[in-house]
Amino acid sequence: xxxxxxxxxxxxxxxxxxxxxxxxxxxxxxxxxxxxxxxxxxxxxxxxxxxxxxxxxxxxxxxxxxxxxxxxxxxxxxxxxxxxxxxxxxxxxxxxxxxxxxxxxxxxxxxxxxxxxxxxxxxxxxxxxxxxxxxxxxxxxxxxxxxxxxxxxxxxxxxxxxxxxxxxxxxxxxxxxxxxxxxxxxxxxxxxxxxxxxxxxxxxxxxxxxxxxxxxxxxxxxxxxxxxxxxxxxxxxxxxxxxxxxxxxxxxxxxxxxxxxxxxxxxxxxxxxxxxxxxxxxxxxxxxxxxxxxxxxxxxxxxxxxxxxxxxxxxxxxxxxxxxxxxxxxxxxxxxxxxxxxxxxxxxxxxxxxxxxxxxxxxxxxxxxxxxxxxxxxxxxxxxxxxxxxxxxxxxxxxxxxxxxxxxxxxxxxxxxxxxxxxxxxxxxxxxxxxxxxxxxxxxxxxxxxxxxxxxxxxxxxxxxxxxxxxxxxxxxxxxxxxxxxxxxxxxxxxxxxxxxxxxxxxxxxxxxxxxxxxxxxxxxxxxxxxxxxxxxxxxxxxxxxxxxxxxxxxxxxxxxxxxxxxxxxxxxxxxxxxxxxxxxxxxxxxxxxxxxxxxxxxxxxxxxxxxxxxxxxxxxxxxxxxxxxxxxxxxxxxxxxxxxxxxxxxxxxxxxxxxxxxxxxxxxxxxxxxxxxxxxxxxxxxxxxxxxxxxxxxxxxxxxxxxxxxxxxxxxxxxxxxxxxxxxxxxxxxxxxxxxxxx
Numbered sequence: 073x074x075x076x077x078x079x080x081x082x083x084x085x086x087x088x089x090x091x092x093x094x095x096x097x098x099x100x101x102x103x104x105x106x107x108x109x110x111x112x113x114x115x116x117x118x119x120x121x122x123x124x125x126x127x128x129x130x131x132x133x134x135x136x137x138x139x140x141x142x143x144x145x146x147x148x149x150x151x152x153x154x155x156x157x158x159x160x161x162x163x164x165x166x167x168x169x170x171x172x173x174x175x176x177x178x179x180x181x182x183x184x185x186x187x188x189x190x191x192x193x194x195x196x197x198x199x200x201x202x203x204x205x206x207x208x209x210x211x212x213x214x215x216x217x218x219x220x221x222x223x224x225x226x227x228x229x230x231x232x233x234x235x236x237x238x239x240x241x242x243x244x245x246x247x248x249x250x251x252x253x254x255x256x257x258x259x260x261x262x263x264x265x266x267x268x269x270x271x272x273x274x275x276x277x278x279x280x281x282x283x284x285x286x287x288x289x290x291x292x293x294x295x296x297x298x299x300x301x302x303x304x305x306x307x308x309x310x311x312x313x314x315x316x317x318x319x320x321x322x323x324x325x326x327x328x329x330x331x332x333x334x335x336x337x338x339x340x341x342x343x344x345x346x347x348x349x350x351x352x353x354x355x356x357x358x359x360x361x362x363x364x365x366x367x368x369x370x371x372x373x374x375x376x377x378x379x380x381x382x383x384x385x386x387x388x389x390x391x392x393x394x395x396x397x398x399x400x401x402x403x404x405x406x407x408x409x410x411x412x413x414x415x416x417x418x419x420x421x422x423x424x425x426x427x428x429x430x431x432x433x434x435x436x437x438x439x440x441x442x443x444x445x446x447x448x449x450x451x452x453x454x455x456x457x458x459x460x461x462x463x464x465x466x467x468x469x470x471x472x473x474x475x476x477x478x479x480x481x482x483x484x485x486x487x488x489x490x491x492x493x494x495x496x497x498x499x500x501x502x503x504x505x506x507x508x509x510x511x512x513x514x515x516x517x518x519x520x521x522x523x524x525x526x527x528x529x530x531x532x533x534x535x536x537x538x539x540x541x542x543x544x545x546x547x548x549x550x551x552x553x554x555x556x557x558x559x560x561x562x563x564x565x566x567x568x569x570x571x572x573x574x575x576x577x578x579x580x581x582x583x584x585x586x587x588x589x590x591x592x593x594x595x596x597x598x599x600x601x602x603x604x605x606x607x608x609x610x611x612x613x614x615x616x617x618x619x620x621x622x623x624x625x626x627x628x629x630x631x632x633x634x635x636x637x638x639x640x641x642x643x644x645x646x647x648x649x650x651x652x653x654x655x656x657x658x659x660x661x662x663x664x665x666x667x668x669x670x671x672x673x674x675x676x677x678x679x680x681x682x683x684x685x686x687x688x689x690x691x692x693x694x695x696x697x698x699x700x701x702x703x704x705x706x707x708x709x710x711x712x713x714x715x716x717x718x719x720x721x722x723x724x725x726x727x728x729x730x731x732x733x734x735x736x737x738x739x740x741x742x743x744x745x746x747x748x749x750x751x752x753x754x755x756x757x758x759x760x761x762x763x764x765x766x767x768x769x770x771x772x773x774x775x776x777x778x779x780x781x782x783x784x785x786x787x788x789x790x791x792x793x794x795x796x797x798x799x800x801x802x803x804x805x806x807x808x809x810x811x812x813x814x815x816x
Contacts (some may be wrong), residue, residue, distance in 0.1 A: 099130035105140040106156040118215040137168045151229040157187035180232045182225035262294045262307035291364040295332040299356035335360035349381045355392040404474040407457035415473040415481045416526030428489035429522045430482045431533040432514040437478035455502045491548035516548040566618045581802035585795045595652035598636040620660045629661040637678040654686040668707045682712020738765045742776025759789045
C-alpha cells in the first residue's frame with residue numbers, strides 16, 4: 073500500500089479519480105475494507121451489474137482501518153461490510169468489527185470477514201465472539217460464493233431494518249398517543265391526529281401542529297359521528313381544507329367524502345385504496361379517518377396502523393371523559409351556561425382586557441321560590457339565562473355565566489355591558505313555562521377593567537352589588553374601591569369581635585330605669601359593651617350588625633341572656649322583687665325556633681322569675697311572620713315576662729300589629745326627647761306616642777332624658793318611666809351596685 077493510498081478516504085468504482093459521489097438511494101451500499109487494491113478491483117468486477125432483491129449494488133472503499141472508521145462514522149447507510157482481517161496488524165479487521173459494534177453501536181450492519189491468512193484468526197472463535205454473517209478465505213470467494221454470501225447478508229440486513237423500522241414506528245405510536253392525550257377539544261384532537269398520521273406514514277418524527285405540512289404529504293380528512301347529529305368533518309388538509317366544519321352530506325359525492333361515509337357505515341378499517349381508519353368510542357361518538365396514500369401499504373405498515381388506531385381510540389375515549397368532566401366543572405347543569413369556575417377562568421385569562429364585569433341578582437327571587445315552587449323558580453332561571461345568552465353571548469360580546477343561585481355574571485366589551493343595556497334586558501316580561509308574562513328586575517354591581525384576577529373581580533362586583541341592593545334596588549352601581557376598603561374594615565372588625573367574644577373581653581353595662589314621678593328605681597336595661605382599651609369602646613351600632621350578619625349573634629345573644637339573668641339574681645338583696653332587668657333581643661335571635669325554650673330554660677337554671685325580666689324588641693322584629701311572633705310572645709308573657717317595643721317611632725310598625733302582639737310597653741326613642749329648643753317638633757312626636765300608648769293601655773318609657781325640664785315635660789304628657797343621663801349613665805356591674813347604695 074502506497075503512502076498516497078493511505079491518505080485516500082475511499083474510492084468509488086466508476087470514479088477512479090477518487091471524487092466522492094453519493095451512491096443511488098435505491099442501491100445496496102457495500103463497504104469494501106482491504107489493504108490490497110487488487111481485492112477492491114476483483115470485488116467490483118465479480119459483482120458488476122448484479123442485483124439483489126431487485127436493487128443494484130454500490131461500493132465504497134477503504135484501505136485502512138482508519139479510513140473505514142471515517143466512512144462508518146458518516147451518515148452512510150451501509151448494508152454490508154466486506155472486511156479483510158489482516159491489514160496493518162494481524163487483528164486490524166477484528167478491531168474494526170469491535171469498533172462498529174461497541175463504539176458506533178451499529179448492530180444492523182452485516183459483516184463478511186475475508187482473510188488471506190486464516191491461521192491468524194480462528195474461524196469458530198471469531199463468529200462466536202462477534203455478530204458476523206460469514207467468514208471466508210479470499211481463495212474461497214469465487215464470484216458465485218461471493219454473491220451468495222453477499223445476498224444472504226443483504227437479506228439479513230433488510231430484515232433487521234424492517235424490525236428496527238417497526239420498533240421506531242411503535243415508539244412513534246406511543247409518542248403519538250401521548251401527544252393526542254394533550255388535546256382538550258375535538259378540533260384540537262383531530263388536528264393532532266393529522267400531524268401524527270403524517271409522521272407515522274412518512275416514517276419521521278411528528279412536527280408541531282402549527283408547522284406547515286410537507287409538499288409530498290398525503291391529503292387527510294377526519295369526520296365525526298355523534299348521536300343526534302349529522303356526521304361532519306372535524307379536520308381536513310389541502311386540497312380539502314374547505315371541508316372542515318361542514319356536514320358530510322353537504323359535500324356531495326367526492327372521493328374522500330365517499331371513503332369517510334363508507335368507513336362510518338362499515339365501522340371498520342380498510343386498506344384497499346389508501347388508508348381508512350375507524351375510531352370507535354363508548355360515548356356514542358366515532359371518528360372516520362381517510363388518508364389518500366398514493367402507494368400501497370406494506371404488511372408491517374398495515375399492522376402498525378391498526379395498533380395506532382387502537383391507541384387513538386383510547387385517547388379519544390380519554391378526551392371525551394375529559395370533556396365530560398370539564399362540563400361538570402365549568403357548565404351549570406340547570407341553565408346550560410358556564411358556571412362560576414368558567415367565569416373565574418375567563419377573568420383570569422382577561423378575555424376582554426378593557427371590559428366590564430357585571431353581577432346581576434334577580435330581585436325577589438326568594439319570594440318566587442317560596443310563594444310558587446322550586447320548579448317554577450328553575451324555569452325562571454332558565455328563561456333569564458336564555459335571554460342573557462341571546463343578548464350578549466350569541467353576538468360574542470360577553471361571557472355569560474350563572475355564578476350561583478339567582479346570581480348571573482356578564483363579562484365582556486365595555487360598550488356592551490352598561491347599566492342601560494342591562495336594564496333593557498329586563499324591560500320586557502319573561503314568558504315562563506309558556507304561561508303568563510312575568511315581569512322581573514335585577515340589581516347589578518359592575519366592575520370596570522377587572523384585571524386583578526377572577527376571584528378578586530367577582531368579590532369587587534359582589535361588593536358593588538350589595539351596595540346597590542342597599543341603595544338602588546333594581547338599578548346598577550359601579551364598584552368604588554372605597555367600598556372594598558369598607559368591606560375589608562368590616563371583616564377585620566368582625567375578626568376582632570370573634571376574638572373578643574372568645575377571650576371574654578365583652579361585658580354588660582346597666583342603665584337604671586326610674587319612675588318619673590317618684591324617682592324610684594324599677595329596673596335596668598343591660599347594654600352590651602366592647603372595650604378595647606381603658607376608656608375606649610367600639611359603639612354597638614358598629615359591631616351588632618356585623619354579629620347579626622355573620623351568625624355570631626346567636627351565641628352572643630345567649631351569653632348576654634345568661635349574664636344578665638345571673639346579674640339580676642345577684643341583686644336580690646338590694647332591690648325590690650319586681651325590679652326587672654331589660655334584655656334586648658335581636659331579630660336574628662327571636663327568629664330561632666327554639667328561642668323561647670332556651671330563654672325560659674336559662675331563667676330556670678339561674679332561678680329568676682318572669683316578673684324580674686323584660687324583653688325589648690325592635691320594630692324590625694315585627695316585620696317577620698306575625699303569627700309566629702304572636703305565639704312566641706304569648707309564651708313569654710304567660711311566664712310573667714314583660715315585652716317592650718324599643719325605639720318606637722323610628723321603624724314601621726302598624727297599629728294592628730301592635731294590638732296583635734299585645735306588648736306591654738313602648739320605649740320612646742331618644743331622638744324625640746333630647747335636644748334644645750329646636751327639638752320642640754320632635755317632642756310633639758313623643759307626646760303623640762304617649763297618647764297612643766294611653767289609648768292602647770300600654771306603659772311608656774322615654775329614653776335619653778338629660779334635663780329636669782325634659783322630665784317635667786314628659787310627666788305632664790303622661791309618660792311614666794324614663795332613663796337617661798339625668799339619672800345615670802350606663803354603669804358596669806360594680807359601679808351600678810355602688811350607685812344603688814347611694815339612692816334614698
